[in-house]
Amino acid sequence: MTCLYLFNRTIVNPEDIFFAEPAMLYKEYGSTGKRISVIGCGGMRLPTPHDHAAGIAILHAARRAGINYFDTAPFYCDDQSEAIFGEALRTMPPSPLPLYLSSKCSHANGPDFRRSLEKSLRRLGVPRIDFFHIWCVMDAADWQARLRGGALRAALHAKAEGLIGHVCVSAHMSGPEIEDIIRQHPEIEGLTLGSNAINFPYRQQGVAAAHRHRRGVVAMNPLGGGLIPQHHTAFDFIRSPDDPDVVTAALRFLISDPAITSALVGFHSLEDVAAAVRAVEQFAPYPPTHLDAIRRRLTSDFNEMCTGCGYCLPCPAGIPIPRLMDIHNLMQLGATDRAIRDRFQNHWELTPAQAADCIACGQCESRCTQHLPIIQRLKKIAAFPL
Numbered sequence: 001m002t003c004l005y006l007f008n009r010t011i012v013n014p015e016d017i018f019f020a021e022p023a024m025l026y027k028e029y030g031s032t033g034k035r036i037s038v039i040g041c042g043g044m045r046l047p048t049p050h051d052h053a054a055g056i057a058i059l060h061a062a063r064r065a066g067i068n069y070f071d072t073a074p075f076y077c078d079d080q081s082e083a084i085f086g087e088a089l090r091t092m093p094p095s096p097l098p099l100y101l102s103s104k105c106s107h108a109n110g111p112d113f114r115r116s117l118e119k120s121l122r123r124l125g126v127p128r129i130d131f132f133h134i135w136c137v138m139d140a141a142d143w144q145a146r147l148r149g150g151a152l153r154a155a156l157h158a159k160a161e162g163l164i165g166h167v168c169v170s171a172h173m174s175g176p177e178i179e180d181i182i183r184q185h186p187e188i189e190g191l192t193l194g195s196n197a198i199n200f201p202y203r204q205q206g207v208a209a210a211h212r213h214r215r216g217v218v219a220m221n222p223l224g225g226g227l228i229p230q231h232h233t234a235f236d237f238i239r240s241p242d243d244p245d246v247v248t249a250a251l252r253f254l255i256s257d258p259a260i261t262s263a264l265v266g267f268h269s270l271e272d273v274a275a276a277v278r279a280v281e282q283f284a285p286y287p288p289t290h291l292d293a294i295r296r297r298l299t300s301d302f303n304e305m306c307t308g309c310g311y312c313l314p315c316p317a318g319i320p321i322p323r324l325m326d327i328h329n330l331m332q333l334g335a336t337d338r339a340i341r342d343r344f345q346n347h348w349e350l351t352p353a354q355a356a357d358c359i360a361c362g363q364c365e366s367r368c369t370q371h372l373p374i375i376q377r378l379k380k381i382a383a384f385p386l
Contacts, residue, residue, distance in 0.1 A: 024066025025280050027261045029216035030190050032166055034130070036100055036262050038255045038283075039276045040069040040218055043085055045266035049077035052084045058267050059088035063095060065277045069262055071102040071192070071218070072124075073135065074116060082123040089125060101126060102192070102218075104135035104170055110150025117158055130165040131216075132158070133192055136311070137171045138367065143181060156187060166190060168216075171206075172311070172369035178206025182213050190216030192264065194309070197238055197250050197294065198224040198302045199370060211259035219254050222263040223247065225308035227329060234333045235302075238294050240286060248279040253294060256285040305329045306372060312364035317357045321364055321374060323348045324355050328377045337385075344386055356382035 026035040041062040046055035055077070059070065072081045082103065092099065101124060105116040120129060134151050137143050146152060155167045168190040171178055181188060191210055195203055196219065210217045228235050232246045239249040254263045265276045286294075306325035315321055327343050327350070335343075344350050355378040364374045 025283055029261050031214040032189055032216065034100060036069040037067045038262050038280055039067055040071055040262040040264040041067045042264045042266035043072035043081040044076045045268045046077050046081060046084060047268055049080035052087055055084040056088040058270060058273060060093055061270050061273045062267065064093050065273060068097045069100050071264055073104040074120065082120055086123050086125040100130040102131040103129050104133040106135040108146045108149030108151050110154035113151045113154040117163065121163065128163055128165055131168050131190060132164040133168045133170040135170045137169055137173060139173055140177045168192065175203045175205030178203060179209035182209045182215060192218040192220055194221045194369060195219040196222050196224045197228060197253050197298055198305050199307060201299050202370060207259045216261045217259055218262045218264050219260050220264045221307050222254050222265060223250055227305060227307060231333055237297060240290055247275055251279040252286060256291060305332055309369055311367050311369050312374060315364060316361060317359050319354060319357055323350060324378060324381050328381055341386055352382050352384045352386050
């Protein structure tokens with residue numbers, strides 16, 4: 001049984017939550033013995049990265065709201081995110097709850113991995129990072145390169161020294177590839193992966209395997225890179241009658257899954273923090289019938305939409321691929337020609353001709369975390385009659 005926790009109280013029966021004061025909820029992170037908030041604080045979208053005050057205020061607000069899982073990485077926010085986190089940690093509001101830090105490193109080479117870890121420790125101003133990720137593993141071949149390069153050995157050595165609490169992987173792999181890592185590497189204690197109401201089928205097999213093997217799973221990009229709230233009408237069917245909006249529904253969809261430990265939300269404002277916290281006030285998991293109905297509809301209609309992660313960049317032809325893929329999402333959603341033209345002209349200030357600059361080199365498709373047919377889609381966009 002997967003238990004929810006309301007501060008120090010175990011909620012074995014989810015119905016009991018209705019009799020508690022609204023508060024953050026917690027799940028056990030795999031077999032680590034740590035309970036983390038079902039809403040995690042993501043450090044990728046903090047505002048004004050070179051003026052740290054706004055980001056610090058957001059992190060403090062998240063802490064006051066009961067969030068205790070804080071995720072950052074090198075290069076986030078013009079490479080300022082870890083520094084902002086470090087400043088925020090020094091002045092964090094007091095709380096009886098432990099605070100858990102997550103960061104990452106993408107180096108395959110063991111010595112480079114170690115240097116990056118030490119830099120993260122300095123910038124965060126901490127002696128240990130609780131959850132440290134081998135970062136942005138794209139596919140099985142990439143994982144083998146990390147093994148050959150010594151990244152996993154370096155992480156495990158750092159853990160033995162006390163510099164890392166738990167060795168994790170941040171993966172953009174398919175479900176079967178994720179399952180292979182879980183089965184072959186019991187030393188990997190948790191995963192961070194993209195999962196939301198748009199793309200969950202692509203990684204579902206891996207998520208289910210993680211649950212069976214008692215590994216923690218943090219779902220990044222839970223709102224589809226903003227696509228779900230931006231197109232709330234199209235996604236309104238995921239709401240149950242007591243959900244006030246699709247943001248609540250999208251988060252509740254993930255948190256209702258016993259295999260998902262936490263939904264990692266990238267906060268850009270204090271309002272974002274408040275909206276995410278509201279989603280778990282008086283939370284009760286969706287009944288299986290509602291979840292099954294959502295999954296059937298999403299699997300058939302929405303699994304091929306770009307979430308705008310940006311890993312397809314840089315493009316050697318200078319094409320703004322994520323922006324054009326956002327326009328393709330509108331096409332998939334059945335938007336009117338007028339709405340698509342508005343997206344081209346007024347939202348992105350682009351033209352279809354920019355998509356025609358594609359040289360079909362395939363670099364974007366090899367890096368795409370969802371393995372989307374980007375070249376084919378750029379051809380379709382280029383043919384749109386603006």
